[in-house]
C-alpha cells in the first residue's frame with residue numbers, strides 16, 4: 503500500500519517541502535539502488551561509499567557534514583522533493599552557541615549535547631506521529647548521531663543538563679554524509695555571505711568529524727557533484743526495490 507506524506511503544523515525552524523513526489527510504504531523494506539549487484543550487505547559504489555543496509559523505510563533522513571558541505575541547500579531541496587518536513591539544526595542552536603561560533607570558538611560536546619537532545623525530541627515526536635522528516639545537522643561525531651537517533655540514554659555521553667526526560671525509543675534514520683575536501687568546502691564558505699559561521703572554524707570541523715561507518719545506516723556523497731546530482735543519488739537510494 504502506498505501512503506502519501508502529510509503536511510504538519512509549521513513551527514519556528516521547521517520548513518515545509520512542496521507537494522510530495524515520492525511515497526514510501528511505511529513498513530516495507532527499503533533496499534538501496536544497486537544493492538542486488540553489490541552483493542551481501544547491500545553496499546554499492548555509485549555514490550562513492552554506501553553502507554545503506556536493507557532496512558525499514560526510514561522515518562527520517564539526516565543530512566550531515568562539516569560547515570559548508572551543503573546540508574541546508576541539499577536538505578531543503580530534498581524535503582521539498584519528498585514532501586517531508588524540514589528542520590535545519592542551525593535554527594535550534596542556543597544563542598550562546600551562535601555567539602561562541604561567531605567569535606570563532608568551536609563548539610565542544612557540552613555545547614552540542616543539549617542542542618542534539620532537543621533535536622532528538624523533535625525528531626522522535628514527528629516520527630512517532632507518522633511525520634517524515636529531513637534534518638540538516640552537522641552531527642559530526644558518531645556519539646552525536648547516536649543522540650539524535652536514540653536520545654541521551656543510548657549515547658555514550660549523558661546530557662543531564664538538558665533536564666529532559668530520558669527516551670529509549672529509536673527511529674529508522676538514513677544518514678546522508680556530504681563529504682568533500684577542505685579546499686573545495688573552504689572555497690564555498692569564503693564565497694558565502696551573511697552566515698554566522700566563520701570560515702576559520704572549518705579546520706576544527708574537519709578535526710572533529712567522525713565519518714559514518716558500518717553499522718551506521720548511511721550513504722556518503724561527494725560535494726563535488728552538483729546539487730541536482732546529489733538529490734538524484736539520494737532519491738535513487740530511497741527508491742523501492
Ligand SMILES: Nc1ncnc2c1ncn2[C@@H]1O[C@H](COP(=O)(O)OP(=O)(O)OP(=O)(O)O)[C@@H](O)[C@H]1O
Nearest residue numbers: 569570571572573574575690694699725727728729
Ligand atoms: N553541491 C554543491 N555544489 C556547489 N555549491 C554548493 C553545493 N552545495 C552547496 N553549495 C554552496 O555552498 C555553500 C554552503 O552550502 P550550505 O550553506 O548549504 O552548507 P551547510 O553545510 O548548510 O553549511 P553550514 O553548516 O555552515 O550552515 C552555499 O553557498 C551553497 O550554495
Ligand SMILES: O=C(O)[C@H](O)[C@@H](O)[C@H](O)[C@H](O)CO
Nearest residue numbers: 568569570592609640641699
Ligand atoms: O556542530 C557544529 O559545530 C555546528 O552545528 C556547526 O556545524 C554550525 O552550526 C554550522 O556549521 C553553522 O553553519
